[in-house]
Amino acid sequence: MEKTRSLKLKPIGTIHSPYKHRREAPYQGNRSEDISQIELFKEFEEGLKDIEGFSHIIVIYWFHESQGYSLLVKTPWDDTLHGLFTTRSPYRPSPLGLTVAELIDRQKNILTVKGLDALDGTPLLDIKPYVVPIDEKAGVKAGWFEGKLGKSRG
């Protein structure tokens, strides 16, 4: 469909994090206890109503420092080339980042979260509630990832 050839997004906020450069960011947010702040632009603050009741949120953001991509990539976990869509590499055709972060605090339009691995200044695109019956699955097999990460849940 021609109308969807190029899709335009506008950020709804900015992520403030301890990671100024990619080399400082953890490979996966759940390995980190670091604290970040999500600043929603004021115009969207009302959309956070009652978010305090949620312990975890799905944060979608723009990999603003990631230019280009390869369809086969090496990851920090082994020396094998993996299909890009079986990895969480930030270098993707659609540079969309996704992390389930722990919500620690909210003050008006500012959310304090733990476990978000986005770089400082990252444009925020969306926040969704993390809900177990929707987002967790049973009997998961994770291909080449199996055994590469700890089994404990974060």
Added chain:
Amino acid sequence: MEKTRSLKLKPIGTIHSPYKHRREAPYQGNRSEDISQIELFKEFEEGLKDIEGFSHIIVIYWFHESQGYSLLVKTPWDDTLHGLFTTRSPYRPSPLGLTVAELIDRQKNILTVKGLDALDGTPLLDIKPYVVPIDEKAGVKAGWFEGKLGKSRG
């Protein structure tokens, strides 16, 4: 940052589903046993290498039929107004859809999945592997969602 004021995305494929109109789509994909097909554009096929080893994938797509949004919304689950970012409403400032779908089969650039609630013709933006230590969390509290959905996983 001015450079991130408007962000452009290009779809990497198209979702083919049984849902021709929004009224036919389930509220949440995990409630459905319906089968959809994800057609990755041929140029991205190499990025699917070894995806067969994964039982579940995170599918990110564009809510192409959703225009506009409200910051306070009613959901199918109750009669209360909820903050938009505590809901999975398709009407969002960044119209990004997210579903964890079960991967049933792959034939070249076509993935057959179960539990994807996207409309037929939905532009595909990204596929990420669903990995338990990264994407599942312990001690989840889901605010107003609590008790609204079944507790069973799947």
